[in-house]
Amino acid sequence: MPVARLAFEGLSRRFDRLVVLDRVSGKVESGGLFAVRGPNGSGKSTLLRCLAGLLAPDRGRVVAVEDGRALANDERRRRVGLLAPDIAFYDELSVSENLELVARLRGLPPASGRAVAERLGLPAARPWRALSSGMRQRLRWAFAVLHRPRLLLLDEPFQNLDDDGERIARALLDEHLENGGLAVAASPVSLPLPRISGELRLDR
């Protein structure tokens, strides 16, 4: 029996009269990666937000299981590691202070973000507002993996990263999958991704 599993069935979501997701389904288990592909505006980010518990679907259901136990929506939201382009951090706080805040909120030692920040080559003392778009993406990676989640949801995971950043991010993803985690990765282009166990193509 897999340690972790994520399944979604018949998910639909509309914004006013615009149907963004229409009865989409998929599943992924420990060690696997579920790839979501589709052009801009096809609903990839909406799907990931529904899977993270940040957006309630109009129809359908999401089932996340860890250690044989189904997670409630609130619990799922707090346990997933989500990387999304619209996640931002506090302008007035430095990289290390933002990660310290996240660590405290997640019940981790305040300094627990230091190792991942160093690995990602983040400038610890620089405030969020002074980070380049690539460094911001690296901080989003640090935020997503800081608490070692079983379920990693990646929306355009390598956006804005340079070669070095993408190499580190891919290494983090490989380690996550090797350690029994599972991932859902969404991208408008066909990215070479490891251990793809399922795929969903969305149309606009």
Added chain:
Amino acid sequence: MSSGWTAEAAAVFAKDWRAERRARHAVATLVLFAITTLVIASLALGPIGATPGERSDVASALLWILLLFAAAAGLPRVFVHEEESHTATVLRLAARPSAVFAGKLAWVASLLALLEAVATPLALALFDLPVASPGRLVLALGAGGAGLAAATTLLAAIVAQGRGATTLFAALAFPLLVPLAVLAVAATRAALGGGDAGGVLVQLFLYDSTIMVAGFLLFPVIWAP
């Protein structure tokens, strides 16, 4: 409440103060607003020609009008800024809703306490007011400030939800804030003038308890995606 929950709430509180210390948005705006309002009011009304009783009536009402408007002016910083700058997603993903509410409530309460600490002595000096019962004045300001902080935090969470929230805000603000203002003014007036404030203070504490319980019950629903 677990230690983890307390640590989460403390982290939200500390984050807001750390950001405020660097940006100085709220404190500078609120203190400047308080000083300007009190100086203009004292120049317009003046202590001459009014009895101490009349002056304490005016000053109590003025002080609480000032605090209500200051709270309303600082209100968007509590949650709207988090939503607009997309940092709310970080809080939604990492913290329990009740801990977010507690942290924000503590931040607003501390901000109002700071404002009271600046505005009250200034109002007493400008209006040349004696204080009959300093202890009761502190209680009145504390209880009124706690109720105002809880009501403001809850209303701020509603306002931050965008469309349709303005109507709900207007419908809730009046019944939430008017009883508080009436009780807080009465308690402050009694503390300044030497009247019996016991009954009013009890009502104020009951108001605080009710609004805080309502806040902790309602906030997770308001905050939920």
